[in-house]
Amino acid sequence: MAPKVFITGVTGYIGGDVLYALFNKHPEYEYTALIRTQEKADTIKKEYLKLKTIISDLDDSSVLEEAAAQADIVIHTADASDHKGAAEAIAKGLSTHSKTHPGFWLHTGGAGILTWEDSKNDKLGERSDKEYNDWDGVDELTHLPEEAFHRDVDQVVLACGSAPSATVKTAILCPPTIYGRGRGPINTRSRQAYELAKLILTSSSVPIVGAGKARWNNIHIHDLTSVFVLLAEAAVAQNQSPDLWGANGYYLVENGEHVWADLARLMGKKAAELGYIAQPKEMELGKDAAMKQAGFEAVSWGLNSRGKAVRAGKVLGWEAKGKSIEEEVEAILRDEKERLG
Numbered sequence: 644m645a646p647k648v649f650i651t652g653v654t655g656y657i658g659g660d661v662l663y664a665l666f667n668k669h670p671e672y673e674y675t676a677l678i679r680t681q682e683k684a685d686t687i688k689k690e691y692l693k694l695k696t697i698i699s700d701l702d703d704s705s706v707l708e709e710a711a712a713q714a715d716i717v718i719h720t721a722d723a724s725d726h727k728g729a730a731e732a733i734a735k736g737l738s739t740h741s742k743t744h745p746g747f748w749l750h751t752g753g754a755g756i757l758t759w760e761d762s763k764n765d766k767l768g769e770r771s772d773k774e775y776n777d778w779d780g781v782d783e784l785t786h787l788p789e790e791a792f793h794r795d796v797d798q799v800v801l802a803c804g805s806a807p808s809a810t811v812k813t814a815i816l817c818p819p820t821i822y823g824r825g826r827g828p829i830n831t832r833s834r835q836a837y838e839l840a841k842l843i844l845t846s847s848s849v850p851i852v853g854a855g856k857a858r859w860n861n862i863h864i865h866d867l868t869s870v871f872v873l874l875a876e877a878a879v880a881q882n883q884s885p886d887l888w889g890a891n892g893y894y895l896v897e898n899g900e901h902v903w904a905d906l907a908r909l910m911g912k913k914a915a916e917l918g919y920i921a922q923p924k925e926m927e928l929g930k931d932a933a934m935k936q937a938g939f940e941a942v943s944w945g946l947n948s949r950g951k952a953v954r955a956g957k958v959l960g961w962e963a964k965g966k967s968i969e970e971e972v973e974a975i976l977r978d979e980k981e982r983l984g
Contacts, residue, residue: 659827711736768853863965
């Protein structure tokens with residue numbers, strides 16, 4: 644019998660690319676997607692004729708619970724790190740599985756959780772040498788302070804995957820700055836680096852938050868979704884290794900890091916070389932102005948989020964293969980220029 648996969652967020656950037664990557668490698672799986680409108684469902688089904696759709700949203704707990712109960716694997720990418728009610732409904736549905744036939748939950752977290760100390764101290768643009776690790780330091784990642792961004796939803800997933808009943812196997816994938824053109828049929832654009840490009844193109848200036856020393860990890864979208872694929876395959880194979888799931892199943896998915904100010908300067912220089920703007924000047928960007936510009940994405944240009952992705956390589960044989968964010972700067976600018984018109 645074909646494995647049943649329930650996926651949220653297929654109209655979005657991460658979910659659209661996950662569906663593309665997994666479906667193209669495993670068209671034999673049975674896929675069901677939660678989609679908010681029939682119009683968007685019709686667009687998705689033009690690409691995926693066999694895809695089953697549920698027209699609803701994350702606020703409908705009964706729908707999520709039933710869909711999770713019927714699935715072998717749940718891949719949650721739609722507002723996954725911040726919608727606690729949806730996580731609770733998925734946990735409840737998956738918990739109806741049995742020890743002999745557990746449910747598997749691939750949950751999308753976010754590296755914003757690692758900014759908790761800067762946020763707590765209201766520091767912007769300062770250098771931090773703190774670096775997390777998802778292998779030797781996984782216990783620290785699963786016990787971050789209560790006030791950390793996304794932590795309340797992380798706790799729901801971790802509690803579900805660590806329950807004594809052992810009927811659910813969970814994995815939290817924690818991506819940092821994601822870049823690269825997505826392969827989904829609707830949203831192909833990420834946020835952080837693309838909002839940075841937008842500001843540079845529309846203001847002809849290079850934004851520097853605080854002292855400009857904050858650092859953040861990054862990952863190409865195709866490399867991120869390849870981890871989802873590998874974990875889904877492990878679930879189908881019923882690989883229940885404790886190194887993969889539950890209390891240990893926390894994955895920092897990254898392939899290097901950037902200094903936000905340096906990335907902004909590189910974007911400004913490249914935008915000028917492409918003839919999109921005149922030679923840009925640097926401008927100070929405070930917290931309030933950043934919030935007005937692009938919300939947390941812009942504020943994040945002054946925060947530190949640093950970790951090492953070790954687990955996926957050790958337990959799944961994962962290796963990042965995409966271009967670096969610096970190599971993708973020109974493509975980011977071209978895409979954003981085309982989007983702006």
